[in-house]
Amino acid sequence: MEKFLNKLAIFIGIVLILCSLVILLYIGFIATFQYNPPDIIFVETTNNKEAAVPIDVPLSATTFNIGFGAHSPNFSYYLDGGEDMISTDVDTIINNISFMLDEIIDTKPEIIFLQELDKSSKRSYYTDQPRMIERVLNNYASVYTPNYRLQWIVYPFGNSIGYLNSNLMTFSSFEINENQRLALHQSIKWYETLLAPDIALLITRIPTQNDRELVLINLQLFNIKEHLNILEEIIITEYAKNNYVIVGGDFGQSITDISDDTRLSSRYKQQKFFNNDVFYWAVDDQTYTKEDRNTLEQDITDGFIFTKNIDLIKVRTTPTNFLYSDHRLVNVVFELDYK
Template sequence: MRIVRILKIAGIVLGIIFTVILSYVAYVFLTYHRIEDNQKLNVYTKGKAKKQDVTLDTEYSILTYNIGFGAYSSDYSFFMDGGKYSRAYNKQAAIDNINGSIDVIKSKDTDFIFLQEVDLKATRSYGVNENEMILDAFDDISSAFAVNYDSPYLIYPILEPHGKTKSGMSTISKFPIIDSVRRSLPIDTSVYKLIDLDRCYTISRIMVENGKYLCLYNVHLSAYTKDESIVNNQIKMLSEDIKSDLEAGNYIICGGDFNQDLLGDSPSIFHTPVMEENWAKPFPSNLLPSGIMVAYDILSEELRGMLAPSCRNADTPYNKETSFVTMVDGFLISDNVELNSIETIDNGFLYSDHNPVMMKFQLKPVK
């Protein structure tokens, strides 16, 4: 009788566990959704953005920075990279890292800013509205924010779940943004879509004095998909939009976190430790339309060799000697945009697993 009773209780417990697991799986799949494509974004103006149009033959500057949702201080490691943590250490750590990133950005005083992994409300960053913090730090700007992904509550890792995440990307300009749109990228349709989440890029247009537009493409391509064709399809879609703007005679700057090696040979340039599975594959520049190029490709070998890495692998705390580093952040530019300089702002990954990249450029007259 006692054995029967124990087996009965064990059966009930297992039944409850099984029901909870099934209910959770159902919740994840039923609440999963993709954000609509071609979503018109609200343009937010704070103070007085410069009233004049962007002019030709004038040097401007732009910075791109994946701020890592405020978690990645240099001693942080992330579970999806093989590290330990799934959230920022605590709410104050997230606030401190965002404030540190803001200080870095403001110190460069660039005309345009691209930011990725900016949380609006997420378990991983303890509900801190990072976009609000960033916008509060700047005066006289025009900006557009797009939600990159809005994920259901992920219960993994079990002891400290990654939780629910609503996060996105921000484009900030000293000049008025005329309009901005969010484009939904193709993503993995397998179960990996729950890990890599949604993906997008935004297109924000700035008026140029000759009647054309400076088209600012802010991108964050897939990182954790196992299917390499997904990233290629993302770049093909991006290229189609870029091609349309090129054919209209507009000026193109496409920047952000490409999650691909924009140098093509980062390991040899940075003499980084070899990874068994290098997730940062060479960027397939052959998929780009004629008239658009990776800004780093314009540099001489000497200047390429002087660059600092823009990203570290977060499997362990950052160590300059042993951490894997690469260059996944940067810019694509059209041939009517002249590159004056491009550099990584090397702050030793103090506030993020990425370093910012800054470019100076000018727009060429139409011939």
């Protein structure tokens, strides 16, 4: 009996050591191959144009978080607290993206901000969504960059997340001078970044007819409070140069309680993210832009920020009942002020 117990103890010890080695090797793999580019990288433009942005002329911009094409009404994403890890099938992704592109085209935008486009991700059957959309919107200059990447994630066991590459993408009817990916670091422990990597801003510079620049900032945030000061600093710096700034995308958190003149709610004023002399929100406060597929709760998380030298003419959220994404499209009509 004693020999048997000794052999059992040795066997259990060997199994534990092997399991520990596998875990350590996996952590080493994730840490070694984690996407961790420099804080600022320059990104190339595809299909660039030649025209500068006109002044005092109505223009249109659209933002849409397409949810990697998977978010049909019956899809409940695991990382958002649901049960589904991957889309139903490739046809669902293609159909959802096609319908969303129809919505985008209907708004006739000169500028488009898109978020959560997958490239070679397991959850979207390794589709190249930037390329798919580029082929349809082929009359625009375009640029895309990773918002975040995760190497092969093994949980949940049996139906793992796998490789995940989520991108931001901006389209312009005008010439693009320069694109930058600016990393947004998080105040978390190093091992937490293995599963919660840094995200980024996609900053695009477009010349205007009055020899300034229109600066586009495309974003999909998860912790808006942590990055408000960085965003505010960029906006104020560019405005001081007499440039125009449009921030568009998914702010990842409620931007409710916005007053009739589109000023920020009290919670954001407390974060000191409010400067009435420099910028203001352009948000449709009458229509929800985000639906939680698990609780069916809805909120306003998507919209724009304009510097004060941009005149807002109209802002509208499309009432699509969240048929193809858990977000809705938001469109604005605006003019760049000559002054």
